[in-house]
Amino acid sequence: MSEELLNTVSQTEESMSKAISHLEAELVKIRAGRATPQMFDGLVVDYYGSPTPINQVGNISVADARTLTIQPWEKNMLQPIERSIIAANLGVTPQNDGSIIRIFLPPLTEERRREIVKRVHGEGEHSKVAIRNIRREAIEQIKKMQKQGLSEDLASDAENDIQQMTDGYISKVDKHLVLKEKEVMSV
Numbered sequence: 001m002s003e004e005l006l007n008t009v010s011q012t013e014e015s016m017s018k019a020i021s022h023l024e025a026e027l028v029k030i031r032a033g034r035a036t037p038q039m040f041d042g043l044v045v046d047y048y049g050s051p052t053p054i055n056q057v058g059n060i061s062v063a064d065a066r067t068l069t070i071q072p073w074e075k076n077m078l079q080p081i082e083r084s085i086i087a088a089n090l091g092v093t094p095q096n097d098g099s100i101i102r103i104f105l106p107p108l109t110e111e112r113r114r115e116i117v118k119r120v121h122g123e124g125e126h127s128k129v130a131i132r133n134i135r136r137e138a139i140e141q142i143k144k145m146q147k148q149g150l151s152e153d154l155a156s157d158a159e160n161d162i163q164q165m166t167d168g169y170i171s172k173v174d175k176h177l178v179l180k181e182k183e184v185m186s187v
Contacts (some may be wrong), residue, residue: 004145012138012162016131016169023127023173027180030120035105037061037069047079047082054081063102070094070101108184116184119182124177128170135166 020023044051046065054060058072058081072078080095085094085103091112095102108116139159146155 001148002154003146005142005150005154008138008141008145009158009161009165010049012134013165014167015134018151019127019130019134020169020172020176023123023176024129026123027120027176028157030116030123030180030184034065035062035103037068039068039090040070040085043084043088047077054084057081058101066105066107068105069104070103071099075099113184117181120177120180120184124173127173131166131169131173135162138162 015181025041028036029041037055040054040060043054045054045057046052047057057074057077058070060068060070063069064104072081075098078098078101081101082094082096085092085101092103095104139162142150142155142158142162146152149158
């Protein structure tokens with residue numbers, strides 16, 4: 001195989017791997033009944049006019065299975081943190097006692113669990129679409145190389161490799177979805 005072709009295949013695998021990593025990160029943020037500080041990953045607070053990740057303005061800790069606490073480094077950050085959590089629409093209401101913010105996670109109802117499972121499947125579908133787009137782009141690159149003189153056999157072999165890679169990564173997405181669905185639906 002030509003170096004350019006090997007490069008395309010390795011870049012394709014790297015991109016698909018990143019799509020799986022992104023899915024894992026998104027699934028961690030989806031609450032499955034237990035309190036995790038990762039719920040607030042990606043949440044930003046207005047810190048003196050600049051958007052700052054919430055974990056950089058306070059300490060997020062798990063008090064028990066259904067309670068998180070946020071201890072801000074500065075007391076004047078209580079209100080902005082509270083506003084940011086409410087604006088994020090995470091389905092929780094922060095309680096401010098003047099020095100610490102407590103977040104009580106309500107027990108999940110059957111209906112809410114089903115909504116969460118739908119969201120999990122939506123994230124999975126986004127990842128599958130991303131993986132298929134990566135495959136399409138790689139196959140387009142191989143077809144361009146073929147027009148520039150790459151042999152038909154090498155192009156066909158590379159396309160088959162990329163298709164097998166795609167199938168493998170899509171099955172990984174499905175495995176992640178099954179595990180997360182099981183986690184969400186268990187009481």
